[in-house]
Amino acid sequence: MALAVERLVVEALFANKVMVSIDGKRRMLKPGKASPEGVLLISSDSRQALIEVDGKRDTYNLGRHVSSSYSEPERQSAKVWRDETGSFTILGSINGRTVQFLLDTGATAVAMSGVEARRLGIAYKRKGTPIAVGTASGMARAYEVTLREVRVGAITRRGVRGFIIEGNSPTQVLLGMSFLSQLTMQDKGAYLLLESRF
Template structure:
């Protein structure tokens, strides 16, 4: 009888531990006062002061890390690589999370041929596109290395030059040999990160966050 009571008590302790198991929490994206959390496989962008999956609350966040409240305990989290459901490390890919910015657009800092650039993500643009002034500032001699073309824009047909960019990089994701377009005049006003780059990475929009991932 005593053995049965001990066995029952042990089982109750195991069940209690399972029911109160701490959620598996990862921070896979960091922004000012917001973090992208993955809690027990559920992914969501959570702003400071809000509660996300599994009752995990974001207390504060910046580019260095996030302070979370997990099961009533305050903990510091650094940016981590995502893992698959089996718990083992996934393929060694580079990842980047981008939140909407000015004008409700996706903006991301990067570089073009090693020159720093602020990109506007544009899935409607066929190529990485820029105007003549931007190309000159980036040291691109488009009239010499480019092939003349005519581009169809919202304002009508515009003369341009098709070029090959040595490297385009956003975050830690770098793509080599990317097609670009230089358009005559002042449009576009921002350097567009178009499909010649995006088609060579994995991307999707989820809960107001644009997720980019390099291909193996």
Template structure:
């Protein structure tokens, strides 16, 4: 019972939502873990360990954090996290994609007393403070911030020179694995690491902002998805 409540809490926090149809059964893949899957079958939630069978007759053959193999009516089906689809009724190995409706996401910021827009976010899952800079070409940070995030910029970055308020500084061009503010997230974002103390805040430039719709209305700035 404790395990069921814990896994259910994890599922709610991560908002997993993947729906499949298997030979007439509606299966909602709520969570996948090593040797365990949380499945809602025809509206009833079950936490199945490998080898166990639900009351509806769905047996869990194997499971990890990415996929589960289940057996029903003598047929095996692979259910995956990270995509949405339905297994064909005639051919159990054919996956027919389902395109979910896209959700509009946006973030509204208020100008601070110094005239700037700032926002908290993450780079590679590490929290940072961004200064929104629509005039900056890419996301830029100083080397101390990069080291805190764990970016090996000297090993993987491309050396270059940049001009700062302190003069010409050494810098490295890098690719940031993930950048996020609010509900807005991008992968593989171009960035730069400047050797020195500047910028004191991470500059959120157009390598991120350019992928979204940015609108300013007086002291308010809205960053949102384009659709």
């Protein structure tokens, strides 16, 4: 039996799948398979989704709330362009210093090499917590830190969780989920549109 849905927000749109928040719970919907709350995706592309809620079908755009009385505030955004390798990269800053980010939804935090951290003036050995992280080459020694400020486009987040990995890898700073989880993502083909959810 379907549960009453009070709040539904579309967070990311893709061809034939959509990421939504249902009463605060994040779900990935695919056509024909209802969520535990009874929300059913009929169809979707990178612009909109046709979703059935409580037996009623309606078209949803990115960020749209199920309640027509909801007034969405202006949101911060950034365009992350796809490079020649198919990866999404963007210039941004950490603690006010410019860095090249590689968007990586598989990374749990904003991650960088020890070499990059020293360039940015991050005293990770003194202020960080020693940890071990898994990399493409196996386990590596790292430090968990709190980054004072991370900025991409018009989006600024403070107190972002970061990993500093000893050595010179990764060669680019990974923009991971400690930053991305607070945003919606919409695939526009040539670029990915990031927008703050509040």
